[in-house]
Amino acid sequence: MGYKPSDNKPKTKPKHRKGLWSPEEDQRLRNYVIKHGHGCWSSVPVKAGLQRNGKSCRLRWINYLRPGLKRGVFSSQEEETILSLHRMLGNKWSQIAQHLPGRTDNEIKNYWHSYLKKKLLKAEAQCSRPSADHINTDSANNIQALTYKSLENAGKSDQSVMQQGFGTPKPKLLFAEWLTLDHVHDGSFSNSSEPPVPAVIHRDLFDNYSCFDDGIMQDYLFNEGTGLALDGKYDANATTPSDADGSSSDMFGSLLKFEDQSPGSGSDQLIDFNSGHDICSQFNMNNDVMYI
DNA sequence: AAAGACAGCAACCGCTCGCAC
DNA sequence: CGTGCGAGCGGTTGCTGTCTT
Numbered sequence: 001m002g003y004k005p006s007d008n009k010p011k012t013k014p015k016h017r018k019g020l021w022s023p024e025e026d027q028r029l030r031n032y033v034i035k036h037g038h039g040c041w042s043s044v045p046v047k048a049g050l051q052r053n054g055k056s057c058r059l060r061w062i063n064y065l066r067p068g069l070k071r072g073v074f075s076s077q078e079e080e081t082i083l084s085l086h087r088m089l090g091n092k093w094s095q096i097a098q099h100l101p102g103r104t105d106n107e108i109k110n111y112w113h114s115y116l117k118k119k120l121l122k123a124e125a126q127c128s129r130p131s132a133d134h135i136n137t138d139s140a141n142n143i144q145a146l147t148y149k150s151l152e153n154a155g156k157s158d159q160s161v162m163q164q165g166f167g168t169p170k171p172k173l174l175f176a177e178w179l180t181l182d183h184v185h186d187g188s189f190s191n192s193s194e195p196p197v198p199a200v201i202h203r204d205l206f207d208n209y210s211c212f213d214d215g216i217m218q219d220y221l222f223n224e225g226t227g228l229a230l231d232g233k234y235d236a237n238a239t240t241p242s243d244a245d246g247s248s249s250d251m252f253g254s255l256l257k258f259e260d261q262s263p264g265s266g267s268d269q270l271i272d273f274n275s276g277h278d279i280c281s282q283f284n285m286n287n288d289v290m291y292i
Numbered sequence: 293a294a295a296g297a298c299a300g301c302a303a304c305c306g307c308t309c310g311c312a313c
Numbered sequence: 314c315g316t317g318c319g320a321g322c323g324g325t326t327g328c329t330g331t332c333t334t
Contacts, residue, residue: 018303018304019302019303019304019328020302020303020328021302021303040319040320041319041320042318042319042320054319054320055304055305055319055320055321056303056304058320058321059302059303059304060302060303062321063302063303064302091322091323091324092322092323093322093323094321094322094323105321105322105323106301106302106303106323107301109323109324110300110301110302111300111301113300113301113324114299114300114301115299115300
């Protein structure tokens with residue numbers, strides 16, 4: 001799918017290869033990043049022996065080669081999350097992707113344009129609105145409020161999210177990299193069946209970020225079956241009420257991590273919130289620590 | 293069976309932002 | 314302050330597979 005590789009057409013000056021990535025290219029890039037990290041992306045293709053530009057390498061890594069990516073159909077829970085986050089954030093695909101472990105912004109964006117947007121428009125059309133034929137791409141966003149309302153009326157939206165106040169600034173979730181190189185086992189990458197990736201949460205954010213006072217993000221983050229409590233302690237008795245289809249635990253993972261900012265706390269401690277065990281030995285975040 | 297329409301998605305392009313100098 | 318560069322993001326393109334006629 002996608003472009004045909006255009007490397008068969010030699011140009012006057014050396015050109016960066018375009019189009020689909022070959023398995024060999026993937027392997028080169030993968031091996032290089034695993035060994036050395038990406039560092040400066042513009043130097044990656046040179047050092048990795050690829051005839052691509054750094055931008056292309058970066059995109060390929062992020063969208064396809066990066067370990068921990070979840071491929072395949074979006075769950076209903078993920079769909080709900082996208083819908084509600086899109087209402088909050090608009091077309092901030094990268095920010096939306098940060099809430100969907102294993103999903104890339106590109107994937108979410110494509111999913112939105114190919115499916116969810118149409119779904120919204122259909123719901124809007126059902127709500128005795130003028131013909132959706134008049135709605136173009138630019139105007140689509142302008143009717144989001146209405147269409148979401150329509151969707152809600154159609155019984156497809158997450159009511160708990162709809163009830164939330166969306167004007168409140170949200171803490172930025174920076175899931176920098178979902179998996180570390182340590183998720184590469186024997187040269188093969190993990191797949192979606194592997195455990196979710198630990199995220200690092202700056203505890204002071206939870207202490208100081210006013211947004212959490214209103215309970216919106218608390219509800220959002222902590223009612224998703226992660227068994228978290230605000231003080232960072234693992235709540236083994238936490239239930240997972242919203243995990244109706246079993247996917248919310250995929251979304252936020254069971255391996256959230258609080259990064260203890262207190263002096264003398266030493267190295268980051270990774271906590272498996274499902275087991276309460278230190279999983280530091282299993283995950284080495286290196287430079288790709290995830291922050292919230 | 294063939295041709296056209298449509299859908300899905302990987303990848304490109306251009307812009308903005310942050311940082312170093 | 315202005316400039317250059319790299320990284321990241323969002324919009325768009327265009328190829329391929331599938332569906333419809």
